[in-house]
Amino acid sequence: MIWKTLEYSGWGRALKVTGELARPERRGDLLALPPAPAFGLRRSYGDAVTNGGGRAIDMTRLDRLIAFDPATGLLEAEAGVRIGDLAALFAPMGWLPAVMPGTGFATIGGCIAQDVHGKNHHNAGSFAQHVTRLTLLMRGELVEVAAGTPLFRATAGGLGQTGVIVSASLQMVPCKGAAMMVTERRAENWDEHLAMLDNSTATYTVGWIDGTAKGEALGRGIVEEAESSTGLVKDHIPVATVPMNAPHFALSAPIVRAFNEVYYRRVPARGRTSVKPVGAFFFPLDKILEWNRLYGRRGFHQFQCVVPLASAPALREMLEEIAGSGLCSPLAVLKRMGPGRAGYMSFPMEGYTLAIDFPNRDAARALIRRLAGRAVEAGGRLYFAKDSLAEGTAMRAMYPELSEWRDEVRKADPDGNLITDLVRRLGLRSAA
């Protein structure tokens, strides 16, 4: 059958919907479908990847490599190709995707449509800045879209609203091999943490933050810096699958506090350097399949905001509120971003980005709403890839190029066939 009715959700599993999905296996099958929003591996946490009661197209079977030029590192591939597969295949030949999110289970299409960032955003910018052209299925026709054009800028970070990305050309970056030289150092508190991120000269830099630490230790964490390296290291393969929903206490406050303490102390006070497989460095969580079940049946939310450099004090206050809440999970990331962004609706701005997971509870939802308010006041913005709770007026105000995006989207999809639950909830396409 073409359409399968099923219950599904984004990665956070907090918002479940019932809808119809098609999963074309051949190019011709895709072209024969009526217009509908396209989804990748649904690693977006919230309702960017749901269309409750409606239809959507799962692109994961259209995952062919089309052409590669070993002289220049330019790769053409279908939208369903996984980033992790690209890293595994090309790193031994000396090339890596220029930008990789924290999971290898993200597709090229999803990475373009959220204009994702990686641990090298401060140097390399966003994913779609390395896309030289793409093929879009728009109003039933295949359209070539060159980087920099208004249609491209509406498609990069554009949440699939301009059409189905069928394939794209990516400029990869040279690497030394399939390994990474990783240095980990403790940051004892917030100020030290920010200073280490500010002063880092590494290609890849990211901070893990202990969201349970308070007082003197507020903002403590581990700063990881990495460069590509040669060396033979074992392939990164999943080691376990979470077989079922965990009980709700699995990530309760005392357990998270204890875990974070161990995680922090595991890096010696003087720091340490090691060689890791490419996958282990970029996609540490992919080792455990279906880890989102750890949050239990009710699922979870991720809060991610970015604030301008000057608003660092406001971000510190947000962290104080999080630490005081006892709601946060071990997954918390702090990173300094550069200004790079490719689309009207791209998330990045120069500043600091904080991402933290919370179990889906009333208290956590209320906390996330308060944090969102603080992010707005700080002149920052929230990330569509993670959001499922924000309120439309505030969210629209965070994206100053919204009207440019709307103009292109209106032309590309005049009948609103590509609207997803997130776009509907936030009123992104309605005239202001």
Next chain:
Amino acid sequence: MMDTTWIILGATSAMARATARALAAQGAGLLLAGRDTNELALIAADCRLRGARMAEAVAFDARDPATFAPLLARASGEEGELNAAVFTGSMPPQAEIDTNPALIGGMLADNFTGPAEFLHLLAPMLEARGGGTIVGVGSVAGDRGRLGNYAYGASKAAFHTYLSGLGNRLARAGAHVVTVKPGFVDTAMTWGLPGMFLVAPPEAVARAILKAARKRRNVIYAPSFWRWIMLIIRMVPEPIFKKLKI
């Protein structure tokens, strides 16, 4: 693997694609045969970039024997070990067959007569080279005629019987035949069908297929637990079986 060539019939199917990719990663040469040549060209490029020594799209239609000779000619040009894997097949819903029995002929061509005629033309080449493997993909549906898909099942049963005879013949020349009986596999064929359970990813079936070819197994179920499910289904006495709606 550098001097092996695999002919993949029905190469646009999800199971065939997963198998072709796994072979590409080993550096094999691939002749990707099927009807949708645009799609085959995409798969061929993908296989080349994933390590295939050679990968070419070749037109092939199980219902059109005129397409067989050019493919065989192309294959004979490859030196070294020659192998073939047959994934062609179609499964019109039993209800459609009930209203239009004329559909049976075409289905039989896709699932049995076309592949069998082709393999009969190929067999002498394997015998002449004194080796090689033929993988034929049948189905658990061929193990017993069930209310829901007995016409399809019959075509697969015919193919199983053919493959077992062909295996007997080729063994005398050092070549080998593997019959693969997949259960429910997560492909376009099963997408959205009611009553699916324990659905296996095509990559898992591909791994099982290549392992069976390497180990020269005769008949495998994929995933392997289907052997036990089908054992039970085959053992149900006919009077009782007739009352079951499975």
